[in-house]
Amino acid sequence: MFVSQNFGESGKMKEYHYAGPTEHRFSPYAFNGGTVLAVAGEDFAIVASDTRLSEGYSIHSRDSPKCYKLTDTTVLGCSGFHGDCLTLTKIIDARLKMYKHSNNKTMTSGAIAAMLSTILYSRRFFPYYVYNIIGGLDEQGKGAVYSFDPVGSYQRDTYKAGGSASAMLQPLLDNQIGFKNMEGVEHVPLTKDKAVQLVKDVFVSAAERDVYTGDALRICIVTKEGIEEQNIPLRKD
Amino acid sequence: MTSRPSSRASHSVSVRRPFPLSHGTTTLGFIFQGGVIAAADTRASAGGLVACPAVHKITPIHSHLVVTSSGSGADCMLWERILTREIRLYQLRHKRRLSISGTAKLLSLMLHPFKGTDVCVALTLCGWDKLIYVCSDGARLQGDIFSVGSGSPYAYGVLDRSLSWSLNKEEAILLAREAVFRATHRDAYSGNNVDLFHVTAEGWRQRQREDLKEEYYRDMEKRV
Numbered sequence: 001m002f003v004s005q006n007f008g009e010s011g012k013m014k015e016y017h018y019a020g021p022t023e024h025r026f027s028p029y030a031f032n033g034g035t036v037l038a039v040a041g042e043d044f045a046i047v048a049s050d051t052r053l054s055e056g057y058s059i060h061s062r063d064s065p066k067c068y069k070l071t072d073t074t075v076l077g078c079s080g081f082h083g084d085c086l087t088l089t090k091i092i093d094a095r096l097k098m099y100k101h102s103n104n105k106t107m108t109s110g111a112i113a114a115m116l117s118t119i120l121y122s123r124r125f126f127p128y129y130v131y132n133i134i135g136g137l138d139e140q141g142k143g144a145v146y147s148f149d150p151v152g153s154y155q156r157d158t159y160k161a162g163g164s165a166s167a168m169l170q171p172l173l174d175n176q177i178g179f180k181n182m183e184g185v186e187h188v189p190l191t192k193d194k195a196v197q198l199v200k201d202v203f204v205s206a207a208e209r210d211v212y213t214g215d216a217l218r219i220c221i222v223t224k225e226g227i228e229e230q231n232i233p234l235r236k237d
Numbered sequence: 238m239t240s241r242p243s244s245r246a247s248h249s250v251s252v253r254r255p256f257p258l259s260h261g262t263t264t265l266g267f268i269f270q271g272g273v274i275a276a277a278d279t280r281a282s283a284g285g286l287v288a289c290p291a292v293h294k295i296t297p298i299h300s301h302l303v304v305t306s307s308g309s310g311a312d313c314m315l316w317e318r319i320l321t322r323e324i325r326l327y328q329l330r331h332k333r334r335l336s337i338s339g340t341a342k343l344l345s346l347m348l349h350p351f352k353g354t355d356v357c358v359a360l361t362l363c364g365w366d367k368l369i370y371v372c373s374d375g376a377r378l379q380g381d382i383f384s385v386g387s388g389s390p391y392a393y394g395v396l397d398r399s400l401s402w403s404l405n406k407e408e409a410i411l412l413a414r415e416a417v418f419r420a421t422h423r424d425a426y427s428g429n430n431v432d433l434f435h436v437t438a439e440g441w442r443q444r445q446r447e448d449l450k451e452e453y454y455r456d457m458e459k460r461v
Contacts, residue, residue, distance in 0.1 A: 121315045127254060150256055153311035167286055
């Protein structure tokens, strides 16, 4: 990990000036960047993430997607600190298996969301530094998106962006999918193809303006037929 | 896997969190002749960002008890979940429902081990005849009117002016809505929509969530 006193929270460089004697302390967290997005439609859900893994000014990998397939109907996107993402997905996979063995059925999206909330809160005083978004199909076959904060607060949404470019993408989604702040516009329901195109456009914008987002885009489209994956290249600079 | 958060005693130095948690709210509750009204805004803010514009800050615990939450979003959500579980277990074990005062005391005792940590929970338990405010500092207060959160001073101003025991149901609902509306107008960390619950001896009923943006424009027109 880089010398921690040069970097404040969220990996952004601090101002340089002589501040007097400073205390050096090991920080167990690092910020590895990345953006995740999920959109729920009538009978589909899309979870997309960029594939850049960065730390400070360096890129560790251009091919580290942040979407993790949990079940045939659920995909989890997690961004933030990559170490905690890996551990969290390992724990979730183990819990999914345990549930399958005890209850003889696969966990539904809603159940996974509730379980993830309790897993995150069990570490309330030393949190997983991960921004999670679950996308999948609910029991009725409708698209569902669940978004979380790092300590386990969650709720069901229609669309949500998380990670380093989330503050840039969320207002765009509010406008294009939620039709917010537009007068006299017909609210047409989102089709799968339109949603995929929107996600691609939105990530291209994010790669333009956010340094931690780029390289490639991984899209997971969840329908009742299964999970389809697409890879689209993004800016590598 | 433990369902309660692990105690902080194992860390001698606290780890600094690299992200802000969600805070900021306006919630209120009051009693009148027709029961109890609970109202809240729907904004969850984390630092300067609106993390979610459509949160549910009023949650039913059972058919005659509704709880308004303020403080840290995750803490409130999970502690309400724990409380609902404990109330249900009590009901199954003792074949009767725990009273509102008992519920408040149970919650207060469960939160006590976390006093001094940064768990931030300030709940108002709204039963059909009683309002009790419980917070993670250890306070447990019964009262006729409570408003909690960053927007509460503004809400208290509106409520103190017009609240009386003899209001009818429509007036009480309008008053609660107005109080939340004015608070969201002045408080940056409150906003978006207003949720309203009315609790009577027959149980709770939820009013449809209302977008306050429309209310603001209606108000402007009235003034002109």
